[in-house]
Amino acid sequence: xxxxxxELPWWGYVVVALVLTHITIxxxxxxxxxxxxxxxxxxxPLPSHFFRLWLWLTTxxxxxxxxAIHRKHHAKCETAEDPHSPQTRGIRKVLFEGAExxxxxxxxxxxxxxxxxxxxxDWIERHVYRRSVVGISLMLIINLVAFGPLGLTIWAVQMxxxxxxxxxxxNGLGHYIGYRNFDCxxxxxxxxxxxxxxxxEELHNNHHSFATSAKLSARWxxxxxxxxxxxxxxxxxxxxxxxxxxxxxxxxxxxxxDFDTLQAIITHRYDVMTRYMxxxxxxxxxEIEKLRVEHGGKFDARALRRWVxxxxxxxxxAGQKQQLEVMxxxxxxxxTVVTMRxxxxxxxxxxxxxxxxxxxQLHDWIERAEHSGIQQLQDFSLRLRRYAV
Numbered sequence: 001x002x003x004x005x006x007e008l009p010w011w012g013y014v015v016v017a018l019v020l021t022h023i024t025i026x027x028x029x030x031x032x033x034x035x036x037x038x039x040x041x042x043x044x045p046l047p048s049h050f051f052r053l054w055l056w057l058t059t060x061x062x063x064x065x066x067x068a069i070h071r072k073h074h075a076k077c078e079t080a081e082d083p084h085s086p087q088t089r090g091i092r093k094v095l096f097e098g099a100e101x102x103x104x105x106x107x108x109x110x111x112x113x114x115x116x117x118x119x120x121x122d123w124i125e126r127h128v129y130r131r132s133v134v135g136i137s138l139m140l141i142i143n144l145v146a147f148g149p150l151g152l153t154i155w156a157v158q159m160x161x162x163x164x165x166x167x168x169x170x171n172g173l174g175h176y177i178g179y180r181n182f183d184c185x186x187x188x189x190x191x192x193x194x195x196x197x198x199x200x201e202e203l204h205n206n207h208h209s210f211a212t213s214a215k216l217s218a219r220w221x222x223x224x225x226x227x228x229x230x231x232x233x234x235x236x237x238x239x240x241x242x243x244x245x246x247x248x249x250x251x252x253x254x255x256x257x258d259f260d261t262l263q264a265i266i267t268h269r270y271d272v273m274t275r276y277m278x279x280x281x282x283x284x285x286x287e288i289e290k291l292r293v294e295h296g297g298k299f300d301a302r303a304l305r306r307w308v309x310x311x312x313x314x315x316x317x318a319g320q321k322q323q324l325e326v327m328x329x330x331x332x333x334x335x336t337v338v339t340m341r342x343x344x345x346x347x348x349x350x351x352x353x354x355x356x357x358x359x360x361q362l363h364d365w366i367e368r369a370e371h372s373g374i375q376q377l378q379d380f381s382l383r384l385r386r387y388a389v
Contacts (some may be wrong), residue, residue, distance in 0.1 A: 004147040005146050015374070017153075017154045021158055024055070024161060028059075029199035031051035031055070032055065036063055036277045037147070038212050041214040041239055041242055042242065050096030052125075057138060062129065063125070064112060067118075067383035069105045072114075074211055077188075089101070096271065102165070124361035136148055136159065140152070174201070179203070180274075181209070181219060183310055184205065188205045188207070190202065190204060197225070201216070211241050214244060215346070216243035236292075251386060254386075260389045262347075265348070265384060279376050279383075280376050283333060284342060295326070369381035
């Protein structure tokens with residue numbers, strides 16, 4: 001019986017499957033995601049075309065379709081128009097039927113026309129790479145010739161890898177469970193601090209907070225293997241990163257915030273809101289617990305504390321929203337925390353305001369925080385005046 005050009009021990013076939021699928025993951029995160037969808041880096045034609053070829057063979061995904069669907073996901077995140085949000089479609093639907101959701105959106109011509117601009121449209125793309133069945137069939141033949149019947153198993157693993165890990169795990173769990181470094185407006189999370197299995201895509205909250213960053217890791221303990229590959233390509237002149245996640249800088253607290261302070265706060269707005277949540281966590285917990293006792297333990301303390309700090313109303317049920325109204329009514333401190341949170345985020349949300357108007361709003365916010373009588377707010381206002389460009 002034909003056993004292929006390469007006869008390997010059992011573990012050798014496992015290693016081959018893992019290496020081949022890892023190349024696919026690297027192709028998705030470097031080429032499709034960071035380069036094509038977000039233009040976070042420039043790629044030399046040599047690696048760029050290799051990635052196109054490899055994805056044609058191992059996934060059958062079309063560059064323009066993938067980029068368009070992903071851009072729409074960012075533009076419509078967590079709404080009914082989001083192609084694959086577990087917040088609107090349910091976690092089971094996205095986790096187990098993510099590939100089906102992708103194919104359904106790929107048939108939406110409006111999505112492709114509106115969001116697919118700037119992607120390859122040359123002769124080879126139109127006449128070769130858009131013929132998905134041809135590519136994955138050719139990969140099957142290559143595997144069978146190289147590894148015999150076991151090549152079919154390796155091919156099956158290759159075909160399932162992206163639907164499971166990217167379409168299911170990243171798009172599903174990456175908007176459902178995990179930890180958050182940044183308080184961005186959607187539900188994105190980091191699944192683990194070590195972005196290895198999915199090429200760095202596990203660091204999904206970091207990505208949604210800074211979508212045009214070529215580097216997805218943000219904390220010292222996080223490792224983005226996709227960024228490591230980009231740096232290796234940079235060293236040999238085959239890539240160039242355009243942007244990375246900006247790290248906040250701090251100086252001596254200014255007596256009066258100026259335009260540089262304002263610019264630093266707007267630039268690092270996700271860090272600002274995250275620090276706001278952390279600074280006010282203790283007082284919110286104490287106030288909510290006090291109210292919970294006063295109302296006979298009827299409050300869902302954990303859910304309400306999360307809303308007060310982040311404003312993520314999508315996590316509240318109808319009964320919890322009623323509890324929230326009572327809680328805000330009965331606690332001056334919590335009402336102040338909520339109001340100050342909303343007004344702080346409005347400083348960078350009002351894009352039509354002039355710099356002078358925004359700076360005045362910042363001055364007003366700091367003054368009210370300092371006279372709020374809440375020590376944590378007073379300390380945070382001092383931190384705001386330390387942000388530097």
